[in-house]
Amino acid sequence: MGRSPCCEKAHTNKGAWTKEEDQRLIEYIRVHGEGCWRSLPKAAGLLRCGKSCRLRWINYLRPDLKRGNFTEEEDEIIIKLHSLLGNKWSLIAGRLPGRTDNEIKNYWNTHIKRKLISRGIDPQTHRPLGEKTTAAATAKNPTSTTTTTIKTTHLDFKNNPPQSLAEINVLKSNLDFHHSTFIPTKVEAASLEEPNCTSSSMTTDEEQQQQQKRETQEVNLELSIGLAGAIRPESTRTSSPNSAESRLQAVVTTTTHQLFGSVVTRAVCLCCQLGSSQQRSDQLCRNCQSSNGVYRYY
DNA sequence: AAGGCTACCAACCGCGCGCCC
DNA sequence: CGGGCGCGCGGTTGGTAGCCT
Known part of the structure; x- marks a missing residue:
């Protein structure tokens, strides 16, 4: 069965937005707030589809948008986050x-992309250019311009949820591996910008072993984000205390402590940790407060 | 001045996910 | 449980401004 179109295309405008359309949208959202995008165009008297309105608002009209060039600091944050998250632009x-x-x-x-290439870094893998890419990454990403999501069968708990403590332990060990290979510490993160981002004390053989380990134990970066999401406010948790999810969460909580070094007992603002906020590091900036705790770690 | 090329970015498209019935 | 709906996301497209020849 085909998917129903998001709007009546015959009666919608396309292309660049006019000032009048912008004004109508701004005015409508000012009065009624965001949401219900499908019905918004009609209610606001706009001949646009809801998706188009949403996009226009989010990408252009929102009052809290920062216009203008990206700073060097923002560049570095994007690079670091991309190395961790891949093409998860919304997360970044x-x-x-x-x-x-x-x-x-x-x-x-x-x-x-160009900046990284000029530094001799592959913008997709964040490894030195010319270094062999994994077969999985190559197969997943034949054009090298699209998503390089490193997949794992072990950590795909959406399709294969852990059924036992033993499986959870496997998951935990994978997460430990994840930590040791992909989540950079502050020192490691700094080295990400260097053309040779491997540890300087590592011998070539050790590097090759690490590389082989990476190839055999693929890690799902996408999942690592999901794990953070698992640590959500108590009120929103619905799983039973003995469910695989809640047991997994207990592991994740423990593991998250390990992932980020010292045990943190309260919410930490990642923006601050990454230096994008002037906020004190033990406080949440507005951005993190509004993220529903998804990216806080405890 | 005109045409070609490149870079930029707003907007579109298709798909996946979660929620609800 | 399955299907429809609304929303959000990532990839792609297309218009345009700026630069070069």
């Missing part, structure tokens, strides 16, 4: 107040 945008996913995506494709 969530860590850069006032920037939209679309804006970051465009900026990445037009500026940062």
Whole structure:
């Protein structure tokens, strides 16, 4: 069965927005707030589809948008986050107040890619150019311009949820591996910008072993984000205390402590940790407060 | 001045996910 | 449980401004 169109295309405008359309949209959202995008165009008297309105608002009209060039600091944050998250533009945008996913995506494709290449770094893998890419990454990403999501069968708990403590332990060990290979510490993160981002004390053989380990134990970066999401406010948790999910969460909580070094007992603002906020590091900036705790770690 | 090329970015498209019935 | 709906996301497209020849 075909999917129903998001709007009546015959009666909708397309292309650039006019000032009048912008004004109508702004006015409507000012009065009624965001949401219900499907019905918004009709209610606001706009001949646009809801998706188009949403996009226009989010990417252009929102009052909290930061216009203008990206700073060097923002560049570095984007690069670091991309090395952790891949092409998860919305997640990256969530860590850069006032920037939209679309804006970051465009900026990445037009500026940062080139910048990294000029530094001798592969913008997709964040490894030195010329270094062998994994077969999985190559197969997943034949054009090298699209998503390089490193998949794992072990950590795909959406399709294969852990059924036993034993499986959870496997998951935990994978997460430990994840930590040791992909989540950079502050020192490691700093080295990400270097053309040779491997540890300087590592011998070539050790590097090759690490590389082989990476190839055999693929890690799902996408999942690592989901795990953070598992640590959500108590009120929103619905799983039973003995469910695989809640047991997994207990592991995740423990593991998250390990992932980020010292045990943190309260919410920490990642923006601050990454240096994008002037906020004290033990406080949440507005951006993190509004993220529903998804990216806080405890 | 005109045409070609490139870079930029707003907007579109298709798909996946979660929620609800 | 399955299907429809609304929303959000990532990839792609297309218009345009700026630069070069």
